[in-house]
Amino acid sequence: xxxxxxxxxxxxxxxxxxxxxxxxxxxxxDNLYWYRRVMGKEIKFLLHFxxxxxxxxxxxxxxxxxxxxxxxxxxxxxxxxxxxxDSGVYFCASSQGTAGSEQYFxxxxxxxxx
Amino acid sequence: EDQVTQSPEALRLQEGESSSLNCSYTVSGLxxxxxxxxxxxxxxxxxxxxxxxxxxxxxxxxxxxxxKKESFLHITAPKPEDSATYLCAVRLGAAGNKxxxxxxxxxxxxx
Numbered sequence: 001x002x003x004x005x006x007x008x009x010x011x012x013x014x015x016x017x018x019x020x021x022x023x024x025x026x027x028x029x030d031n032l033y034w035y036r037r038v039m040g041k042e043i044k045f046l047l048h049f050x051x052x053x054x055x056x057x058x059x060x061x062x063x064x065x066x067x068x069x070x071x072x073x074x075x076x077x078x079x080x081x082x083x084x085x086d087s088g089v090y091f092c093a094s095s096q097g098t099a100g101s102e103q104y105f106x107x108x109x110x111x112x113x114x
Numbered sequence: 115e116d117q118v119t120q121s122p123e124a125l126r127l128q129e130g131e132s133s134s135l136n137c138s139y140t141v142s143g144l145x146x147x148x149x150x151x152x153x154x155x156x157x158x159x160x161x162x163x164x165x166x167x168x169x170x171x172x173x174x175x176x177x178x179x180x181x182k183k184e185s186f187l188h189i190t191a192p193k194p195e196d197s198a199t200y201l202c203a204v205r206l207g208a209a210g211n212k213x214x215x216x217x218x219x220x221x222x223x224x225x
Contacts, residue, residue: 004157031211042118043158043201045212056210091157095211102148103213105157 004106018080025094038088120216137202138184150201192223
């Protein structure tokens with residue numbers, strides 16, 4: 001069974017540019033999550049999709065971040081315009097079912113904003 | 115504010131030298147405590163889920179335990195391949211499915 005995949009693995013962009021990160025969850029997993037780790041900090045929750053609907057977006061830092069999940073399959077996270085403090089590693093995770101399911105993480109996308 | 119604290123931040127062990135990692139939490143309504151392993155450049159890899167005080171889970175040289183305020187990850191007779199960052203995360207009853215992570219413990223096992 002294929003795991004969670006993320007693309008790209010690395011992205012270097014200039015301040016003010018736009019970047020789109022993609023996540024493909026494990027097949028059949030209705031729940032999809034975005035997290036990020038900025039330098040020196042712990043991994044922080046961004047948002048949670050159930051199928052194509054946003055269940056919880058309480059961790060989204062501001063309106064420069066836009067997440068979508070087309071048809072309840074893959075998800076994209078767009079940062080527009082990017083700022084220096086957006087640099088970090090963005091992780092996607094997916095899980096089956098509802099409460100109690102463990103979340104399986106992808107390898108992450110390392111974003112560097114210069 | 116709900117917090118998850120892991121200690122120590124870093125741990126250097128000789129191969130075969132058993133030790134324990136701590137994860138303490140100041141949260142209410144715990145609905146699961148999760149241990150992950152993370153290797154450099156990779157995403158967190160799921161290890162265990164614990165739900166109630168007194169529960170224990172084992173996998174190879176790792177054993178996780180849970181009390182009302184903390185969890186321990188015991189590494190018995192570690193090998194160099196156990197070197198990684200070990201992450202603890204909690205899920206709260208009132209917070210949906212999101213995980214709140216601790217800062218992790220970096221473990222280095224020297225041969």
